[in-house]
Every structure is written in C-alpha cells, then in structure tokens.
Amino acid sequence: MKPGPFEYHAPHTVADVTALLAEHGDECKPLAGGQSLVPMLALRLTGFPHLVDLNRVDGLSGVERSNGTLVIGAITRQRVLERDPQIAEAVPLLARAAPLIGHFQIRNRGTVGGSLAHADPASELPAVALALGATFDVAGPNGTRSIAAADFFTGTWSTALEPDEIVTAVSFPVRGERTGSAIHEMARRHGDFAIAGAVANMSLDAAGRVSAAAISLFGVASTPVRATGAEAALVGAAPADINTLEIGRLALADQEPTDDIHATGPQRARIAAHVTGIVVARALEEAGR
Numbered sequence: 001m002k003p004g005p006f007e008y009h010a011p012h013t014v015a016d017v018t019a020l021l022a023e024h025g026d027e028c029k030p031l032a033g034g035q036s037l038v039p040m041l042a043l044r045l046t047g048f049p050h051l052v053d054l055n056r057v058d059g060l061s062g063v064e065r066s067n068g069t070l071v072i073g074a075i076t077r078q079r080v081l082e083r084d085p086q087i088a089e090a091v092p093l094l095a096r097a098a099p100l101i102g103h104f105q106i107r108n109r110g111t112v113g114g115s116l117a118h119a120d121p122a123s124e125l126p127a128v129a130l131a132l133g134a135t136f137d138v139a140g141p142n143g144t145r146s147i148a149a150a151d152f153f154t155g156t157w158s159t160a161l162e163p164d165e166i167v168t169a170v171s172f173p174v175r176g177e178r179t180g181s182a183i184h185e186m187a188r189r190h191g192d193f194a195i196a197g198a199v200a201n202m203s204l205d206a207a208g209r210v211s212a213a214a215i216s217l218f219g220v221a222s223t224p225v226r227a228t229g230a231e232a233a234l235v236g237a238a239p240a241d242i243n244t245l246e247i248g249r250l251a252l253a254d255q256e257p258t259d260d261i262h263a264t265g266p267q268r269a270r271i272a273a274h275v276t277g278i279v280v281a282r283a284l285e286e287a288g289r
C-alpha cells in the first residue's frame with residue numbers, strides 16, 4: 001500500500017519546524033529517519049496531511065562531549081552510536097545497545113531522537129536513556145525546555161512532548177570510575193524487536209561495594225521501567241554476595257507484562273527476569289575490573 005497524500009515540508013531551522021507544527025497541529029508530524037513513521041503511513045495505520053522533514057535542519061546532528069556529558073543531536077543516525085569511538089569510550093551502553101536495533105540498514109537511516117520520540121516500549125534506547133538518567137532538550141514555538149528521561153515516556157508510543165515540540169538533542173552522563181554497564185534482550189530473530197530486555201548500570205565504591213545501581217526493563221510494560229526494588233537491594237552489597245537470579249526475580253516482582261502474539265505475559269516476565277540477572281552480573285564484573 002502507499003501512504004495517503006500529504007504535503008511535504010523541508011525547513012532549515014528549528015524555529016521553522018516548530019512554527020509548522022504549531023500551524024498544522026494534529027495534522028502534522030515530524031519525519032526523521034522514517035523507519036517507524038513511513039511503514040506506519042504506508043500501512044495506513046496512521047496518516048497526516050503534513051510531514052515536516054527534520055533531515056535538512058541545521059544543528060540537529062552530531063556528538064559533543066563537555067563537562068561530563070555527552071550530547072547527541074536528535075537527527076544523529078543510530079549507526080553512529082555503534083561506530084563512533086568517542087561514544088564507545090564515553091557512554092559504552094549506547095554502543096552496546098545500537099547493534100540490537102533492527103538491522104544495519106535501519107540504523108543507517110533511523111535516528112537517536114526518532115527512536116526516543118517514537119517511544120516503543122520494546123525499544124532499546126529509551127531503556128538506556130532511563131537507566132542512565134538522560135536529559136532531553138526540547139524546542140517548541142515558545143522556546144526550549146529540558147525533560148528528564150524519567151518524565152519523558154508516558155505510554156506506548158507516547159511521550160511528554162507537546163504536538164508542536166521536537167527533541168533537538170539528548171544528554172547522557174559520561175561513564176564514571178568503577179562503573180560497568182550492560183544490555184541484553186531476547187528476540188525471536190536477530191533484528192526483531194525484543195520480547196523483553198534489560199539494562200544495568202552499576203558503580204562500586206572504594207571498598208568494592210555497590211554504591212549506585214540502575215536497572216531498566218523494556219518490553220514488559222507500556223514504557224521502559226526502572227526496577228527500583230532490585231536496585232535498592234543491590235546498593236551496599238558486595239558483588240560476591242549478590243544472587244543475580246534473585247535480583248532478576250525481584251526486578252519483575254511488581255510488573256505484570258501482558259500477552260501478545262510473541263509471548264504470554266508470564267513468559268515475558270521470566271525472560272525479563274533472566275536477562276536482568278545477566279546484565280547485573282555483566283555490569284558488576286565490568287565495574288570491578
């Protein structure tokens with residue numbers, strides 16, 4: 001099938017983008033890499049009389065490191081995450097998450113901001129942003145604002161963005177000392193969205209005990225979720241005393257994943273618990289090196 005008819009806009013400034021979004025309201029959508037929006041248009045799952053292409057907008061692409069933060073422009077391709085040595089060194093989780101996103105052809109076009117704004121509950125980058133406490137820079141017709149990752153994802157394919165706002169960049173904290181991170185997921189085939197997955201970011205103190213623990217789960221709820229109970233159980237513990245299977249079970253204690261065509265809710269919960277144990281063990285191992 002072909003998409004319904006739409007008017008194509010190709011502005012060059014963020015101000016022009018947000019003015020177009022404000023002018024056309026619900027009838028308008030930003031277009032980034034097109035890897036989620038275009039299939040949905042082509043299948044007529046959605047339709048918009050106006051599309052605003054972000055690909056020619058100045059200043060939305062690129063990677064910059066300053067003051068312990070890595071800032072990634074919204075239109076930066078997902079492929080850059082897995083290829084840029086600066087990213088692998090500063091925020092290794094991004095480099096580890098990127099290869100799990102679809103296939104390389106998708107990552108060549110798909111953007112970092114597009115993946116985050118699309119907010120698929122089984123997506124890797126939203127879970128990474130949540131675990132690392134990323135901050136979203138957002139622009140609208142009335143100016144700019146920042147949104148913490150914890151407040152950004154509001155439901156399946158839904159975010160705290162207003163219809164006339166776009167993400168312009170995302171800031172990630174640079175990895176600290178004695179910190180390790182990992183992401184793992186289970187998908188039916190390579191390149192498919194995950195049935196369930198988990199991200200862990202763990203820090204150790206001078207005595208070798210866990211000083212900070214962040215675990216986020218994806219594919220188990222309508223948004224990525226932090227496993228706060230499991231995180232609390234980890235802080236203060238010595239790695240040798242940590243039972244990662246138990247941590248996995250604890251992480252899923254207050255989640256009730258639902259059934260879909262790929263897995264039942266209980267299967268999804270078991271998978272998520274299992275991969276949580278794996279990422280916690282890997283992150284602890286890296287933090288202790």
Ligand SMILES: Cc1cc2nc3c(=O)[nH]c(=O)nc-3n(C[C@H](O)[C@H](O)[C@H](O)COP(=O)(O)OP(=O)(O)OC[C@H]3O[C@@H](n4cnc5c(N)ncnc54)[C@H](O)[C@@H]3O)c2cc1C
Pocket residue numbers: 029030031032033034035036037038039054074075100101102103106109110111112113114115117118120122123124125161165166167168191192193194
């Ligand atoms: C076969 C296939 C497999 C895939 N597998 C995975 C997977 O395993 N994991 C995964 O995470 N993704 C997967 N994807 C999706 C892919 O990662 C997309 O690139 C991503 O979801 C959307 O990014 P995009 O740049 O293509 O955005 P688009 O498709 O252009 O836009 C997606 C949505 O985000 C909005 N948007 C885009 N950029 C912005 C912005 N800067 N500000 C505000 N709103 C914006 C658009 O308006 C639209 O609503 C897959 C896609 C395909 C086709």
